[in-house]
Amino acid sequence: MPHTRENPHFPVAVIGGGQAGLAVAYELGRAGSPAVVLDAESATGDQWRRRWPSLRLFTPARHDGLPGSPFPAPRGAFPGKDDVAAYLTQFAEANAIDVRHGVRVTRLSTSPASFTLETTAGPMTANSVVVATGSTSTPHTPAFSRELDPGIVQLHSSEYRGPAHVPPGRILVVGYGTSGAEIAEELAKAGRDVTIAGRPTPTIPKPALAIAGDLWWLAMNRVLNRRTSIGRKAARRATEHGAPLIRISARDVRGAGAREVGRLTGAANGEPTFADGVTRPTPDVIIWCTGYRGDFRWIMIDGLDFDAKGYPVAPFGLPESVPGLAFLGMPFQTSVASHLLGGVGRDARDVATHLVRAGAGPA
Template structure:
């Protein structure tokens, strides 16, 4: 007989852990399934020099403070270690090396098939990370085979590139980080629609009150409850949010050359919107990602492959998604914003099927008081 839980959370990254925290506070029986060997490994596989583009004061999950100077920028390894310690501190029931191969519904409950065991659940929260499959344009296949092509997910560092110029396609925060890093070793062209930027250094002492106001706006103003948020959402989904840490002037000083959008290929070379072709030897596609939901055996995705959901609530009843870009606000896909969306889903689960505290079983977690620090 398969194990049965009130809720199964699929994905053990920051979204899944935030969900676990709120389910524990709601006294629910749950388990978190993570396909990685260690909690935090999804961050350990990103490019070597990656640092979060938000300061540490915005990089904590609910119930904790990030264990670093508030205006420092954690590295990928530091943040991965924080996620591991967060799960341990709050005794979250994470099961590693559990890859989900199929999610279905038998009319009474959900069936979660893994490569090791099947589980049953009344509720399922799908939080596997929205950066699973890179969005690479179809014309990439028309580029010459002598051009080395990488994505933001496969790029690890300058050593991955061939000698010669590099075109970074995608002008969001990841693209800006990669372009700035490569400028010291390569001629870099930076292509894409400018998403705007926070115009001041966000960690500058004099500007910190403005930075606090901006991040407040990301959560509480630029969201689905306001006209401004609803107007901004389509643009952000089509492109990206504004540049936060890296600024235009940083790219100019480093010698990065901004060029128009890359719209096709001609004679094996990338062609820009102004008709020019670029003689380059490398392309890095920082053009975003989409989720990999092919394992969900339920009619939950639209024509674009994105799940059909409202604030994370989907159909059939009891199915939820967490961690999507602008799920509720501009902050939804940021570390400091996912906890708010997780709390909303936890309340929805509790309202749908209240369960007494003595129904916890041995799969639920024990949380420390709000505000306690999780050690790194």
């Protein structure tokens, strides 16, 4: 494809303008290889602005900074979602990162000398590409949700905006991770009839987090990573069972007035069914706190393999079969903190260093 104003060419194109994309663009710029960031959002931070009003990070501000930019909040504070959106906006502006908003990449492929990107702004090419869309691009709900009575209002946690925006009636929150616990607690405190389904993930006690928070963060980065045997075991466990509850516990949820039931296993005759076999009153609303999945079906590159869950096979974010291509912000890419605001910087530096040393994209 010829390089023209209509078909622009870039040394490095970063797909995704969230924390991962901004972090790697910063590191590439420092290394003398400025990148263009293609962001499907209308403005930096919009993905955070859409979340529910009370959402807060579960890591304190001292562990929430991107490279070269501490988070502007008291060290022990837990920033809210609008704080994060403002921080990302400021980070992009302060570092003069070239972000092209409203540009969604619909197809990524290779040509003999470069990568080809089909986008909503037209075709582009690049020597190297960083896919920084992470693993939270698509809300996930179980397949059996489609078998439930259509009279039951179903929301994903990504659509939750607070108690006032949830229809009246009995509410079933599905998923007992941090998001599910926080939403169930907030709804119960607002006087709503709430039941939460699932087994709570292990809790990190608040005193332990306060006293040993820095050691905990060090362990998340330096011990619980894919270079250690204990880290590889933790990666498998986190994938299978979910992250621990932080800043909230099952006791808090119960104390707010929410009821607990076992795991939701399916649907029968339009009704939810549970692992214990007990029939319960039909909920009027179900809020799915069942996480997200990455969607990489738009990547059409020969030789790039994907695992059973649809994630690219890319050790430490670098697929050996496709030089010049990298991924960033993946769950447990290097450590348990890899997908977090304050943990992505280390991986961003490694990816940027690799790309700069490697030079151009695929042959």
